[in-house]
Amino acid sequence: MNPGFTPKGVLTVDIVDFSLMKNQEQLEAVQSLIKILQGAVPEAENRPDRRLWSPSGDGGSLTFEDLFTALETAKNLSRWLNDYNTGRPDKPPLRIRTGLHCGTITVRQDFDDRLNVWGEGINISARVAGLAKPGQILASEDFCERTDLLRVGKPEVTYLGRWWVKHNEFVPIYNLYFEGTGIPPSEVDVWFEPFSYPLRQAIETYGAMMEEERQRARRPFRVAVLCKRLLDLQPGHAYARDVLESFSQTRHSDLSDVQNLYHWFLSPLLPNAICYFFENATFQYYRKGETIVTEGEDADSLMMVVSGEVAPYIRGNPIPALTKDKAESHPNRQELVFGEGAIIGEMGLFTEGQKRTATLVALKNSTVLELKYRHLPKPPSSKPLSPKPPSDTFYPIDYARQEIRNQIWGLHRRRTVQNQVQTHPLLQKLTPARQIMLADRGDLLPDTDGALIKLPPEDGYKFWTFVVSGSLTAWTTNNKQLTYVAGECLGPIRLVIPDKTLFTRLECAPDTQIVRFPWGFIKELLEGSAPEEFVKAAKDIAERDRARLS
Numbered sequence: 001m002n003p004g005f006t007p008k009g010v011l012t013v014d015i016v017d018f019s020l021m022k023n024q025e026q027l028e029a030v031q032s033l034i035k036i037l038q039g040a041v042p043e044a045e046n047r048p049d050r051r052l053w054s055p056s057g058d059g060g061s062l063t064f065e066d067l068f069t070a071l072e073t074a075k076n077l078s079r080w081l082n083d084y085n086t087g088r089p090d091k092p093p094l095r096i097r098t099g100l101h102c103g104t105i106t107v108r109q110d111f112d113d114r115l116n117v118w119g120e121g122i123n124i125s126a127r128v129a130g131l132a133k134p135g136q137i138l139a140s141e142d143f144c145e146r147t148d149l150l151r152v153g154k155p156e157v158t159y160l161g162r163w164w165v166k167h168n169e170f171v172p173i174y175n176l177y178f179e180g181t182g183i184p185p186s187e188v189d190v191w192f193e194p195f196s197y198p199l200r201q202a203i204e205t206y207g208a209m210m211e212e213e214r215q216r217a218r219r220p221f222r223v224a225v226l227c228k229r230l231l232d233l234q235p236g237h238a239y240a241r242d243v244l245e246s247f248s249q250t251r252h253s254d255l256s257d258v259q260n261l262y263h264w265f266l267s268p269l270l271p272n273a274i275c276y277f278f279e280n281a282t283f284q285y286y287r288k289g290e291t292i293v294t295e296g297e298d299a300d301s302l303m304m305v306v307s308g309e310v311a312p313y314i315r316g317n318p319i320p321a322l323t324k325d326k327a328e329s330h331p332n333r334q335e336l337v338f339g340e341g342a343i344i345g346e347m348g349l350f351t352e353g354q355k356r357t358a359t360l361v362a363l364k365n366s367t368v369l370e371l372k373y374r375h376l377p378k379p380p381s382s383k384p385l386s387p388k389p390p391s392d393t394f395y396p397i398d399y400a401r402q403e404i405r406n407q408i409w410g411l412h413r414r415r416t417v418q419n420q421v422q423t424h425p426l427l428q429k430l431t432p433a434r435q436i437m438l439a440d441r442g443d444l445l446p447d448t449d450g451a452l453i454k455l456p457p458e459d460g461y462k463f464w465t466f467v468v469s470g471s472l473t474a475w476t477t478n479n480k481q482l483t484y485v486a487g488e489c490l491g492p493i494r495l496v497i498p499d500k501t502l503f504t505r506l507e508c509a510p511d512t513q514i515v516r517f518p519w520g521f522i523k524e525l526l527e528g529s530a531p532e533e534f535v536k537a538a539k540d541i542a543e544r545d546r547a548r549l550s
Contacts, residue, residue, distance in 0.1 A: 009070030009102050009143065010125035011062045013037070013077070016095040016134045018058035026058075032094055033059065036084055040076035045069040054122065059096065059129075061122050063105055067146055071176075074098050074137050078181035081135075099129030100139040100176075102146055124171060131163055131173060137182035141172035149174070158185040161209050170208045186364060187288075199233060206230050207239075214243065220261035221341040225306050228278040228369070244278060245271035265304075265343065269407060273400040281369040286362040295359040299348025301372045302408070308366025310338045312358040319358070319422050320432065336422075337363065346408050347416070349373050350449060351469045351511065357419075376405050378450060409449040417442035420466050420515045426489065426541070429534040434525060441521050444468070445514050453508035460503035463516035464491030470512025475505040480549045492542040494519070495526075 015029050037053075038046070045051060045066060054061045064070045077098065085093040103121030124140060132138045138160075144150050149157045156178055162170040177184050210226035213219065224247060230240035246252065249267040261267075266274050281304070286292055292303070292310060312319050318335035338344050348354035379402055421427050421439045430438065445453050459465070460474050466489045473483045474490060484490050493502075508514065526535055 008067035008146070009064045009100065010105065010121045011064070011070045011073055011077075012059065012099045012101075012122070012125040012129040013061075014056075014059040014097045014099075014126075014129045014132075016097060029094055030055075030058075032084065033096065036080045037062070037073075037077060040080050041073050042069055042076070056126075061125055063121070067102055067143070070100055070102075070143075071139075071147055071149075074100060074176070075178055075181045078135070078137065082180075095134040097129050097132035097134060098137045098182075099125050099127070099132060100137070100143045101125035101128055101171075102140075102143050128171065128173065133183060133188070135183055136188070137176040139174050139176050141174065144174050149176070155185050158188070160188070162212050163205065163209075170205070203230060203233050203237075206233070210240070210243065214261065219340070220247065220263045220266075223261055224263065224266060224274075224278065225369070228281070229283075231278065232283075241275060244274050247271075247274055263341070265341070265407060265411075269403050270400070272397075273403040276375075276397065276400040277371065277404055278369075280375040281371040284368050284370045286366045286368070288362055288365050290362050292360040292362060292366075292368070293345060293356050293358075295356050297356050299345065299354045299356050299373075301370050302346040302349055303344050303368040303370050305338050305340055305342045305344065306367040306369055307340060309363040310342075310344060310360050310366055310368070311363050312336055312338070312344070312360055314358050314423055316359075319419075320435075343408065343411055344368075346412050349376060349405070349408065350412060351513070354469075376401050376408075378405075405449055413444040416444050416468055416513070417515050420468065424466060424487070424489075426534070426537050429531055429537055430525070431529075431531065434530070438517055438521065438525075442515055442517050445516070450511070452510060453512055453514065455506040455508065457503040457506055458500070459516075460490060460506055461494055461500045462519055464489060464519065464522050465514050465516040468513040468515055471509045472512060472514060473507050473509075474503050475507075476502050476549060477504055478549075482545060482548055489541060491516075491519070491522070492538045493545040495539055495542040496546050497542075 013033065015033060018026060018029065021029060041051060041062070045064065050065050051069070052063045054063070062070070062073065064073075077096075081094065081096065101121060101124045103124055105121040128138050128140055139149065141150075144157060156176065158175045158177070160173045160175055163173050175185060175188055176182050206226050206229045210223055210230065213222045213226065224244060227237075227240040227244045230237045231244075234240075243261075247261050247263060247266040248269060248271045249262060250269075251271055266277075269277075283306070284292075284303070286308075293299075295314065321334060321336045344360060345356070347357055379398060418439050421430075421435045421442065427435065427438065455472075457474075465472065465484075467484045467486050469486050471483055471485045472490060473481055475481050482490070482493075526538070
């Protein structure tokens with residue numbers, strides 16, 4: 001390699017946790033890395049005139065005249081390293097991070113008259129490597145463009161965002177994953193992380209990432225989360241707060257020149273409510289396989305999934321997915337999985353003393369925003385909220401809380417209907433197709449959070465009613481009564497007592513929630529394609545209720 005020549009590619013490798021090793025371990029790690037590298041460089045390019053090694057204390061950089069050689073070396077290095085670690089299972093694995101970049105390189109003789117390398121190409125490559133996780137291969141956008149990697153796309157080439165590298169410079173970074181080399185996108189921790197940079201640099205990084213997501217109209221939810229990170233670092237960050245407020249569809253509905261960052265949960269809220277949510281929520285981090293909440297424990301918070309995937313389990317079993325709503329489930333999975341932007345753990349918000357109804361497990365390294373229930377107190381029934389104020393005026397904090405509760409209540413109503421269909425022992429006996437149809441016809445009462453449910457007596461025959469919480473009592477013409485608690489169902493009795501005037505009064509206790517399905521559709525199921533075990537179970541419930549009246 002001639003002095004002054006500008007190579008096309010730079011590969012930098014960095015040994016993970018090098019400073020934590022003992023002196024002898026450091027020596028062995030460096031020697032092993034160099035040996036593996038010697039085998040990883042393609043034979044035709046492994047000559048002094050085609051590549052140059054620049055060592056550093058915990059790794060080093062290889063510069064190449066051919067850009068594609070750098071890429072091939074990175075792939076080979078990952079494969080050789082895997083083989084090396086597999087062959088010594090009794091010893092700690094050698095873990096490295098890899099960064100790829102292309103840029104200006106200057107080759108000069110150093111203090112000992114040996115060739116060495118300086119320049120932007122080396123500096124940026126080293127910074128890119130420093131951003132990588134153990135085993136990960138990261139590449140700058142310049143490198144990906146010149147090797148046509150951008151045309152390959154996911155999952156081999158995945159955009160991770162713009163990252164601060166040095167001197168107020170932000171570089172677009174891509175994760176590379178080819179045939180088992182590198183880290184697959186599913187295992188990349190998150191699309192952002194809490195940085196260990198100095199405060200000013202961290203603020204600049206999140207600001208740049210937020211602005212890019214905003215300008216490129218990527219995911220508005222990510223814009224909000226990055227604003228949250230900025231407000232955590234700098235509570236008075238005026239621009240971040242302004243961007244958060246810009247989510248409000250109500251605020252900007254009549255302003256055609258304002259960019260509306262629509263998000264299903266945030267957009268209907270007024271600006272103060274959006275800011276209240278993010279100001280009081282806190283980031284929580286969970287490793288792949290870690291339990292977030294456990295079924296049966298006290299519920300005290302709801303969560304919004306920032307990154308990763310979270311799956312619910314009831315009695316150790318996954319819940320089947322009945323929806324293709326991207327905010328709630330993965331469309332290619334049969335089990336329910338909550339992804340980016342989904343709200344989970346909200347049930348206890350609406351039922352005092354509620355226990356967790358499911359165990360939540362992180363399927364990947366996941367980040368959530370947790371909001372304690374205490375930040376969304378139930379308003380006193382004796383003090384109804386005033387009419388909704390104009391969107392351009394300040395309004396009391398209790399209105400912000402109630403707005404958020406109302407928005408979550410709408411989600412809770414839809415989800416509770418689905419939960420009943422998915423988890424109730426009787427309805428689980430239906431086929432998945434019939435469950436989906438039933439869920440579309442279901443409804444949760446009350447309509448509004450905390451309201452008292454009032455039912456006419458004929459509803460005892462018009463619907464099959466499942467008690468979610470609280471209790472429902474039915475009085476009959478002969479002054480008998482049937483009381484149904486959580487998990488029980490009023491309605492099947494019609495199968496054995498066809499008298500439509502059987503009930504004279506229906507009464508729900510305060511704070512009761514019920515899910516009901518119209519008798520007309522239930523009748524179609526019973527007379528049509530319902531499984532025999534469903535019909536038998538329904539008749540068993542009916543006979544038990546008749547016995548209770550005798």
